[in-house]
Structure formats: C-alpha cells, structure tokens
Amino acid sequence: MRRSSRTQGAICAPIAIQSHSECCTHSRASPDNERPAAGDGQALPPAGPPPPPILSAARRELCDETARGQAGRAALERYSERFDILLRQFFAAAPAPQQPVSVVAMGGYGRRQLCLHSDIDLLLLFGGRIGDAEERFVRGLLHPLWDLGLVVGHQVRDIEDFERLESDNPEFLLALVDARAIDGSSALFEWFTAAFHTPAAHARVVDALATLVDERHARFNSTLYQLEPDVKDAPGALRDVHAARAIAALTDPALLRQGPEDPARLDDAEDFLLRIRSILHLDAKRNHNVLTHSMQDRAADLLGYPGALPQQRVERMMGDYFRHARSVARALAWARRAAPVPVGSNLGRGRDGIRFIDIRQAAVQPATWLGAFQAAIDANCGVSDDALACIRQNAERFAVDDFLPTPAHRAAFLRLLQPRAGLYERLSEMHDCGLLGCIVPPFKHITSRVVRDFYHKYTVDEHTLLAIRNIERLALPSTGDRDRFASLLQDLDAPELLVLSLLLHDVGKGRGTDHVIESVSMARPTLSQLGLQPEARALVEFLIANHLRMSQVAFRRDTEDPEIVRQFASLVALEPRLKLLSLLTVADIEAVGPDTLTPWKAELLWRLYVDTYNQLTLGYGDDLIERSESGPSELVASRPPDLPEPEIARFVEGLPRRYLQLFDEETIYRHVRLSRDIHPDEVHLWLDQKSSAWELTVVTLDKPFLFSNICGVLSSFGMDILRGHAMTNPNGLVLDVFQFTDQERFLELNRGAREQIFGVLEDVVSGRTNVTERLRGREESLVHRRQARFTPVVHCDNQSSKRYTILDITADNALGLLYRVSRVISRHGCDVDLVLIATEGHKAIDVFHITKAGAKLSDSEQLALAARLQRTLERSDEVDQEHHPAEQGG
Template identity: 30%
Template sequence: MRPTTLPASLDGLRLRAELSAATRDGWDKPANRQLAMTRLKRYLEKGRALARTRLTGPEGGLEAARTWSGVMNAALRALFDSITSDYTDDPLDGLALCALGGYGAGELAPQSDIDLVFLTSDTPPDFAQAIIEQTQYAIWDSGLQIGGGAVRTLDEAIALAQDDLSERTALLDLRSVSGDIRLVRQMHTRFDEDIRIKNDAEFAAAKLAERDERVDRQGDSRYAVEPNIKDGKGALRDLQTLRWLAQILYGDDALERWVVAGLFSIDDVKRYLSAADFFWTVRFHLHALAGRKDDRLTFDLQPEIARHMGFEDTDDQLGVEAFMRSYFLKAIDVGALTRLVCAKLEAEELKDPPGGRFLPADGSASETELAERGFTLHAGRLDFADPQAPETDPVMMLRLFEKAAARHLDLHPDAVAAISRGLRQIDDRFRTDPRAARSFFAVLMDADDPRIILRAMTEAGLLGAYIPEFGDIVARTQFNMYHRFTVDEHTLNALGLLRLLEQGKLNADHPLASKLAPEILHRRALHLAVLLHDTGKGKGDQCVEGGENARQVCPRLGLDDHETDLVAWLIENHLEMSDVAQRRDLSDPRTVLDFAQKVGTMDRLNLLTILTVVDIRAVGPGVWNGWKAQLLRDLYQATAAVLRGGERRDEAEARARLEERAALARNHFQEALSRIDPEFTQIWTEVLDHSYWLAFGEDDRFRHAAFARAAFERGQATSVGVRTDKRRSATEVMVLTPDRHGLFADIAGALSKQGANVVGAQVTTTSDGRAFDVFYVQEQGGRPFGWSDSYIQDRLRDSVQDAAEHGLPEEDALAALKPLRRREAAFTVTPSVTLDLEASDTALVIEATGRDRPGLLHALAKTLSDIGLSLEAARIDGYGERAVDTFYVTEKGGKPSGDARLVGIKVQLMNVLSDAEDAVAMHRAKQGLVATPASAGR
C-alpha cells in the first residue's frame, strides 16, 4: 500500500485524544459513548469530503480510494487505542486489529464494508474479548459496515485459509491497523511458509476458476450497457485478481516487481493503473450518488457520473455515451491484461493450457506447417516465428488471425504485443492489399465462430485499424433501454448468428431465415453488410451514413461496383423490413406494394430478411420473440407473392397478385367449412373484406371462424375469446361485438388495466356493422400474457367483455397508470407525430412516438375517437423506453383532409405525448436526476 498523508485536521493522534477525553471515565457509559461517536462521525465525514477532493475529471479514483483508506486507518486506530487504554497503559500483547481484502490493500470505496479480523495469540489477555466487543459496537454505532470482524488465532486463520479460497485471498492483503504488530508479522511468515509457497499453482488455478464463475453470474459479455463496476467482466474485480495472482506468485504487489518478473511490460502497468484509476473514480461517484453500497452502473446514474467526470455533450455524441465508451475501452484493456497473465501462467505450468477461453483447442496444428508460414506455437498458443514480422510484412497480422481461426488456436500474448507495435504500419496501401483482403475474408466468412476471432481482432486494435469505419463504433454505446450491448459487440453477435443460420443450428428459432441462408447468392455482400450495418451510428442518419461507409470500404476490399452497390443498399435499408413489419398494416395492399417496390427482387428480399433477423436478434435477450418472427414471415410471404416470377413490372399486376392471394384464401376457406356449416360459412365470408384474408394465415382463419360460429350459435351480441398463441409468443384476444365509436380505445384500456402489454392489433369491421378485433398481448418479459395461469387470462377476458359491452370508466383508465421506475425516468424521450397520406390507399397513417408507459395506447386511441376519427388498424412497436404506435384512421369513410384538420389531429396527439413527458420531468426533478435525451437511433 502506498502511504497517504492526511492533513493536520485529520490527524489520527488528535482524534484519539478527542475520543479519550470524551470517555475519560469509561466507554461503557452511554453519554460518553454518544459523545465519542459524534466526534468519530464528524472525523469520518471530513475524511469522505477530503477523499472526494482527490477526484478530478476522469482521474483521481485511486488517490481517493487510498485517501479514504488512510482516513479509515487513522479512525480505527484511534478508536481501538482509545478503548484499549481503558484496560492497560502497556503495549498491547496477544491482540491485533487487522485490515483484510481491498481495505487491507489500501483501497476503499465510500460505502464499502470494512473488512477486519481480530488476531489473538493462543493466550490472549483477559480483557481482549471486552476490547473486541466494544470496538465492534463502536464501529457499528458510527454507521460503518464491518465485513467479517471475526476473532481468530494464527492457527485458526491458517487452517481456514488452507480450506477456503476466499479466506486465503483475504489473508494476502492482511495489514496491521493497531495492536500487537508481532502477531501480524508471525501471520505473514506462516502464510508464506504454509500456504503461498506450497500452493501457488493451486491458488492460481482456483482464482481463475472463481473468476469464470463470477463472470458467468454477471453475464459473460464485458460490453453489457449497465455493467457492474466491481464484479463485471473487465472491471475492478478482474484487476484485483491480477494483483492477487502476482502476489501469490511473486510475493510482492509492487508494480516494479511485476515488470522485473516479466509478468507485465511498462506499457501494461500503465494500462493497469489507468483502468484502476478510472474504475475507482466511477465507483466513488457511484457510491456517493446512490448513498449506499451499489456497484451497478445503471442508466439513471450514468448521466450524473458522466457530468461529474467532465464528459460533455457534443454534436456527435452525448456526454454519457462518451463516458460509457471510455468505460468499455478500459474494460478491453483489462481483458487484454487478463489474457496476458493467463498465458504467462501457462508458460510456467501454473495453469492448464487454453481450452475454451478463446477458441476450442485443436490438436491437429502442425508445427512444421505453421513454421513454413511464419508462425510457431508457444505453450499451445500461436505466435509469430519472427517477432518483427508485423512490422516487416503487416499482412502477417491478418494471417495470424486467419491461421488461429482455421486451427482453433489461441494467441500468445507476445503475438498480441507484436501486433500492437505493428499497427503503425497499417496505411491505405495495406488496406487495399489483396493479400490482406483474402485473409480478412477467410476469417469473416469461414471461421466456425467469427464472433470470437473478430472480437480478438478488435481488442488487439487490428480490425479497427484495417477498417477505420468499424473502428469508429468500437466500444460506442447508445443511451437508451433498447440496446443491451455496445455497437461493435452487437455487430459481432449478429455475425455469429449469421454463421449459426448458415450451419443450420437455428432451424427451430428461425425456420425462414435458416431455409434462405444456404440459398444466398451474394454471401460475401451479406457478411459485409452485417459487419458494416451500424457503422453510420453517431454521424446523422445511420442508414445513409452507413451506406456511404460501405461505398468507401468495399472497393478497398476488392468488390466491384455491382457488389458494392448491393452492400450499400442493404445497409441503407437494413431497418426497412422491421419497420414495415412492425409499424404497418400488412393487410393493406399499399404496404406490401410499396415494400416490394423498394426491394425490387427476390434476391434482395432474401438478403434483407436474413440481415433483419440477425440484427434484431443480436440486440439482446428478450428483444426477439415469436410475435416479431411471425410479422416478418407474413411480410416476406406477401412480398414474395408480389415479386414472384422476377422483378415487379407494374402496380396493377402486383395488386392483382395480392387480390388473387386473398381470393384463394377465401375460396379455400369456403370449400373446407361449407361441408360443416354452409349457412355460417356463407355469412362469414361475405361480411369480411379482402384485408382480413390477407392479414391472417389459414390456421388463424379457421380458429376465428370457430370462435365466431360459437358466438352466433349462442346468440351473443358480444363475445371475447382468449388463448395462448405459442407461435407468436403472445396471448390472442378476439373480440366480436357491435361496432361503435371508441370501442378500440375501451378495449385497449381494459387490457392495460390488467397489466397486458399490447404488441399488435388487427381491426376488422364487417359489412353488417360488427367489429372483429384481434389483439396480441404479452407480459413485460415478452412471454404470452397469463401463459402460466389460466385465471389471469379469465380475468382479462371478463375485463375486455365488460369494456366492449359497457365502455371503460375513466377511473379504470387512470388505474392503468403506474409510476415510472427510476431507471426509466432517467431518459428524456422527445415526442413526435407524423401523418402520412400516401402510405395507405384508404386511410391516413399516423405514427406517434413517445415514452412507453401503461395506458399510452388507450390514451392515444381515445383521443382519436374523441376527435371523430375511426380506427381501421393499429400497430404497436417499442424500443426500450420509446414506443412507436401506428394508427390507420378514416373519417366518414375516407381519409381526413385539409391542412387545418391535419394540424389539429397532430396537436391533439402531441398533447397526449407531451403531458406524459412533462409528468416524467417533474418526477425526475423530485428524484434529482439529470435530464438526458435517449438515443433514438437503432
């Protein structure tokens, strides 16, 4: 531990004198104890304030942690000595107060537990137990939390350390606070002799296994956007693990010794200290803002910490996004240092060779064949035969990764260090070298798992240097609740999913994409489109900017104009299919016609479908679900019907194909059901228009007919059916009832009141004046609503039935509103309303974007009803904290028209969205949250 000098106002001897004066006639008297605690608390508060002054911008965290540790040393020493003085004036024998863990190492966060142990001799003084109890009570009374506080003899401590890894780790940093220093020295000697020297290999292996378990609990990716600053992958605990390993192997945690021992280079030490300093700075601010021991860097705290650390908004990036990017770049450095230490341990046979940490080991690697190509194996890891190779022939850097991918070999840290030195050789000539392109495409298109090898290239700095456009998104974050990983990690996950599709390993989850993947004609273009699809983020319109990037990158990699145009088109339109599927009425011929016009060919449709699937799926857990999968399949099939036989020639022909598709569906339905109930079949087919037959599949149509037929037979004017639709991963709610104004809004409100999240709705008005509305609802986690409890679905059905028959009382609509959680309130969502008169032949299409909240769909639909508009269809889409609700509306059977009328519609809806955001702003002010706009881009 580096000593910390405290100012005179925080002198420990002065505090001891104050405590002794307060308790001159004994610590056991309440009044004395209360006075002593007041002085101790005042001292600690001054110490916290002093530690905070060490923080300057993104630095100072290590100094703050050491300062607070120094303050704690002085406080506990003064407390212990003052209590001891009640029992003896002689030097204390047989009892020592010791620091453990991070506190023992001299680094302490403001709200962390104080790890202590009381060491005793085999025959401690008679008053030892009294001193220990009074010290423990005083620490608790002062508001500090003790981690441990156990009482142990030397033999007991050693025995526990031999059997328990955490105890062994804690003793590594054992340090005397006060009391019998000889006991502490004896403990150090016995620990070295009985444990450290004898068990170094076992300890190293155990610590790495412990780390792997911890990472599994936290989540394997170091790029999750709400990381744990202490236990997350690449965070403080990983740095501590490196220090512990160095201590157990070399017996000294001084960084100079690490360099001398060959564990780290000087540059490695600088990276270690820089990461530690940054993380400790974040942790200090995090504890101060949370007011408790909380190490998760949640959305609501990120903006405030970014502001404290000097990260400001710019035209290109929010300050909070710049802050989080710095965080993830430090996490990358820690990951590189961890791999380096693992390799050193393997070389010294203190750890098993790689077998899954990077790539699955492949024993088929021929050293002769590797040597012929300029490589060699060191302790099972791939290295350059000539350390200067990256500088004399930079293409060797890409060939190294190509060979690692082909042979399933991990990289030796010396090779990674050589790449670091060779990066300065990467220039435009290298980026246009056909040899480099061949090696790069071998990795991109042939690696069994491109995520692993491309991530290693990224962390080594090579991928970003070779393709600077990709380098711009490395460690970049988007401040919203939709994206779960950094932009580059999302991209690499998408490439991994693409490979799994090609390998036929996702047939159950993605049957359509899995069927299309082997048939793709332009495989290289698809892989490049996935790699580059998000490189435009942070530069304006991400699709346009990403397309421009592709037009720069592809020619450098040797693609001709046609293939370059295809890659650029895919990137420019990579959000189009998901937007149409989730925000537009797929039963409206205009939707399909316009999308088919944009796509143009079946080849492009197939490519765009696969790109859309892997893009959505790679956003994070829970984002992809059966509902989205079915929408994409529906859009694909409808568009394929239009494009059948080649490029679409004209709209009349395409519209005829859709009408033919609807007619075939109607005729097949009639043929199948006429034999069962010809009268009902005739009525049901006559009252439903073309849009119904285009909107639903065959299974849906037969199920709907059975529901309607049962209602007719019972003579029910209003009937509601609820069932779990496993294919869509949603609960289907069918409502057949006389049509009336405001019906959709009332049903939406009833669903919201029960806690159901509406993900889609299809509105059908029959020619005889009835409404047949189908809603799809989910729980918040993305599962079908009430999937595990039929009673919940029964209650939902009763609520919808009552709302359809009698309307929704205002108090029920208000009951659906719930206060926002603190994380959600951290974002400022800018409301917007767009009106489109061209997106549908028969209706005005309204897209309303605002904060996602319970009751939003009801509020918007009710407003539309109140201003005299009829709802023909609705689509509900969401991106974390942001909802995008789309409505198809008519007025007196046609599209609303007139500038004044359209402006009035927009104003009314904006009032609904803005009122919600104003309420959140008031909540945010009460909570003391920084107002930060959410990133809207996807």
C-alpha cells in the first residue's frame, strides 16, 4: 500500500512527481487547505507556532555561515543533522503505530544537504498493512512539520510495495540512492535497503537516469554556459553532481576515481555550488536556485571575490562557476560512458569484461567469485584482469567449502559447466586465477603436468580443457563433420555431467601405474562436495572409469563380431550412458593433438555407437532377472525392515534385467510396496515430478489394452509422453513407468489434478470409462493443427531377439500417437512386454518388444500388423471412426 498527502488530515491523495526531475519531488502538504504549498518561485507563508529552539538555533547558525559565504557541504551537513534531532523528537511524540515503522530521509535530505528552504523528502515505511493507528502516526509526525511552514515531500508505504521494487517510478528509485534511516525499526530499514540494492533495481535506475539527465539538459539547450544558470538543474550544476555519484554508487564505487577528473575537483565543485545555492535561498527567502544577474552581485560579495568594481567580482565568480561546471560535466560524461552495467550481486559489465563493483568486498567473499564467470558466459565476454587478479591473490586463503558453501552455489557451478559458447575460455580463466583448482582440488594435481609419450601434444590440464572445448563446439549451431555426434549432445538431460567427467577423467595421471583407477579415487571427494545425487555420482564415476574403453573396442576389436558389441552393450547398459561415453571419447581423442581423431577413427566410433544402440534397444528384452542373480541379492541385503526377502525376490524375478539399472534401490522398494494387495480391477499409482518431466508409475494385473489405455489417458489430459517402460513378471503383475511433460500445465494450474488423473486411470483400467471417447474431441481439434512432416515407417524384425518380435515405428510426434499404435497392437492379439520411446524434435521413434500367444509373430502376422499400423499412421489426420466392441479397460 502506498499513500501520500497534500492536506492536513488526508493521507491518501496521489503523489505528484515532476517528470523533469531526477529526484522525487513529492506532494507538498500544509496544515490547512488555505495554506499554499511552497516551491520554486513561491515564498513561504508565515508559520504558525514558533519553531523549536533546536531548529531556531540551527537556522541562525546556517544563516550566519551563508552570510559569510561558507554554507557549503560541511555547514549543510551540520544543519541536516540538527534537523534529524528535531524529527526524532516529533517521532517520539507521535502516536505509536501498531506496525513497525522506519522514517527514512531521501534525496537532498538523505545526502545531508538541506539548504534553508529545501524540501524535506521523507519515506514512511511500515512493516505491514497501514491502518488507523498508522494514519494517526503519520499525521502526528507530519503536522508539526507543516505547522512550521516546512515543505515536506513524503511517501507512505508498506513493505508489500517493494516486492518488485525495480518496477517502481524511476524518480523515486533515484531518491532512494541516498536513503538513510532517521528513526524507527532498523531491521525494517535493513530489509528495505536489501530490497533496493539488487541488480534489477540498479539497472532500472541507471537506465532511467540517463533519460532524465538528457531531458533536463534539453531544457537548457544542453549547454552549461548559461548567463543566468540554475545552480540546481542546469548542465554542470548540482543535479549533475548527484547523477554522477548515483551512477557510481549503483555500478562501481571506484568509478569516479578512475576517470580523467580528480575526484577532489568534483567535491570542490559541489561545495562551490552549494554555497551559491545557500546564498540564493537566504536572499530570496524561498527555494530559489537561479543565479540571476541581480543575484550575481550579491553572491560575489558574500563569497568574498576581490575587485574594485562589481563587474570584476562577478566575472571572477562566474569564471569559477564555469570551471566547476566543466569539471562536473566531465565527471558525469565519464560516469555515463564507463559505468559497468550491473549484472549480478557486486558484479558489473564494463569495457574490460565482468568486474567486481567493490573489489575489496569481493576479496573476502569467495562464494561470489563463481558468479563472475557465469555472468561472463551469459554476456559472451571475459572476466576483467582486475577481477582475476583479486581471485588469484586471495584464493589460497580459503577452504574448499568457502567457495561453494550452499546447495545453491553447488548447483550454480554445475550450471556453469553446461556446454555453450565461451565455456572453454571461462574455465581457462578460472584455471589461470586458481579458482578451478580450489573448487575441484584434484585439478591442481595436473596443472602443467607433462606426459612423456609421442601421442599427447599438450600438458594434462590443457588437454582436459581442450576436450571440454570440443564438447562446447558440438553445442554450437554448425559442427561440420561432427554433426552426428552433436545430435547426441542435444539428447542429453544433464550435459554438465559430461563436462564434469571430462574435468576429472585424467586427474590421476602421474600417480601410480593406472591413472584411471587413481582418477576415480581422486574424483570421489569432489563429487561428494558438489552434492551430486547417488545416480549422478555413479554416472560420473562410470564415465571416468571407462573413458578408454570405447576407443579400445572401436580401434582394437572386431566390431563386426556381434559378441563384441553385445559385451560392450552389457558394459554401458543404458542409452544415456552410451551417448555420454561416445561424446567423452570423441572429445578426449580430439584433444590429444591435431588430426588425432581421423575421419576413419570417427567412423569406427560412430559405427560402434550405432551397433551398440541397436543392441540396447532391440535385444535387451531377451535377458530376464533370475532369483540367483547378484542384483536381487543386493536388493535383499539392503532392504528396509518392512520388505521381506521373499516379497522382493518374487517381484523382480522375471522382469527384464535392465530394470535393475533403470531404477535405484529406493524406487524399486517403492514399486514393491505398490504391488501389494493388487486385485484384478485395481490399479496402484504413483506420480512424481523429476526435473522438467513427470514420472507416472502404474502397477496392476495384466489385462488387454492396458498399455494403450494408459497412453490414452495421459494424452487425454494433454500430456506428451517422452518415454515408457512396460514390464510384466511371470505372475501377471504389470509395471508401467511413463515419463511425460505437461505442456499445458494441467498439473500445476488445477487443484486436485493428480486425483483427477488417478481417478480416470482407475475408471479406464476397470472398464468403467472408455478412453476413446475421452480422446475423440482432443484428436479432432489436434488433427487440424498438425500437419504430417514425413511418411511414417513401420518395420518388423524377428532376427535381433530370440524371444520377441521387434516392432520399430518412426512417425510424426503427435498427441495420442502411442495410444493409436498400442491399440492396434492389442487388437491384433499381441502383448507388449517392453517399449522404448524416444522423441527427437518432431520425430517419434517407438520400439515395441511384442509376442503373440507367448511366441514371436509369424511372417504373415508381421505383414498384417505392419500394414494395419501403416494405414493407421498415414490417416492420422482423420478421426478413427471405426466401431469396435467394448474393450476391457476401455
């Protein structure tokens, strides 16, 4: 809530702000409606009661100093401090508010530069809702000031007004640059200053200030050489002093010290201008700031300029005025030209890159250093030499945990490792200044380490950084002959783990005979310090431990031998790990030296990737879990107390072996619990959000059309299915796990959305609801929006698997695609034991492992199914109008 006042007893009128002013010129209030507000060009009316002694004494002292030509910065500061005391007296006498309150001086009062007839700019900030008690306090504080005939520009606000402070009026924000607390809650004022001093608010003020300065200068024809200058508003006058200092305060406190003008000259100019302004106020008895010809004689006399004639004294004074105005103009021009743009906490972007705004503050805050490199990547520039030197000089003073003290800092480091333009250069800067070795201590071990062989061309640390540069290049729009590997990078969910693996993959070199084992061992403490989840830690350790394996297989083994490919597929086990290891291998080899990764080697690596991918996606369903395997034994050994050993063994036995690698132990235990007490028409469900995708787990007993019905329900709610695993054990228990995105934000925006989805799933599985009817309206609206981009391809393979017919479908990624395909499969009497779903842009690649009556499909059955699927996919722009008998589960 924000309020202000123009009249006594009314505190809800809008605030009046002069658009030409960089400072807030707020409402001017008087104790009654008849008293006019005093401003430029208006004399103050007679005050009511006599002023308090402290104010009378302060005014007399300031008048005396003004008459001696000495009412500059020091005199005005003393006068402002006397006024602080008066305001605290009025604060103590005002009725107490219910909410915490802070009385804040702003603008010239905040700078302690009150002249005799300056406005008193105040912010009355409340810690909560403004009610009757708060309004009584406002009147109790302001009425005594109005009764003294003072011009009070005030704003009344509560903290809710500052939730998005950067969007506030720019003139008001500028006035806050000089804000200081007079009385009241110190905690509230500290909260307020923290809310104001953000990069967003600073950037808005600096941008707005440039416009305000230009508009004000235009009113004076943008020249400081005025014969009757306004010592407050003219170019080179006081507002320009304040503007230069505000830019420095908001961007770089040392900015003015780095410019062409000696900062002392700006101080002298300000003092000179304030002494003249004080004389103008004293002589005019009002807030008058124009140094007219008639006033120039008076000012020159009071300032003590020598000369037999008034003209001589005035010429000397005006010569000094223009000299000071030129100093001010040069300081402001430098500040506007050289100010770094705020890009983060204590960070600005200048001509030399990302720099620390307050380098002394940065020197003792190592947790802020990483932000400079993230900002440099975001801005596509470097980190300044001064910032790098600051880090280099101070890095060894701190412990490892000081650099990434919180989970947010550790997550920020991982985000910095995401492949994009500039990553190699920023990591090189971090290495050069010592920060990289502080965050990743094992990296210090390979700094400038030499490997004496005829293979490597670079030191180990530079080889590592060049490998990361190779990944960075794959992330750029054009990668030339590496396009096919670049497509793998685009598929990764967490590419930063690839870069982290590269950072650590050779840290064990020079320690023992097997640098791979040493590297894994040395990496573990860093992975723990970074707070990686167990799955991510295991993945990085796997990549480090096996970073030589793919090249060994590709270059030293007969990859035409299916057994070799099968063994390698058994090692990587999962598609994401295959893609990561392929990319790491390519980047690692290419970083050994120029032309090390020849086209022939690149082709061998790509061929091994393709063959392994096919093995993983087409043949993995053959291998089932047996009770005697080590995987189930490990699950049993670490089981929680509520899960008996036979229950776990009974659940996993007969599931595909990849199940143990797809899910961690906690997830498997949850699946076991979900499988308890399942009745034929029941379905047990679990929905969880993981990163940017949702994961739905469905446990029930097997029944026709189950997989297609689940796909249909998700599609009917607008979900885009990314991946699905359908598994059945010999007891007829079905475990279906789907990953999907909620592009329409149904789950986020609708209260009870989970329960609604669960209810529909239960109704469809039990046969109470027909999913086709739910989908029909969505399909009808969808087909007119989406045009087919290519002809769908359906392929049946009876050779790659001993147990299953492999059905490979490539088609447009359209809402409801899986439902249509799986429904056709079910109508042909086939069972889906495993489905692998991949989405590549607008293309969906769905691989089904199917059987019919427990066996592979015959040639004729394959042809019939493929033909029916082809027709269904090709007419996806038509709503399926066939009438089908009721299907169990919908």
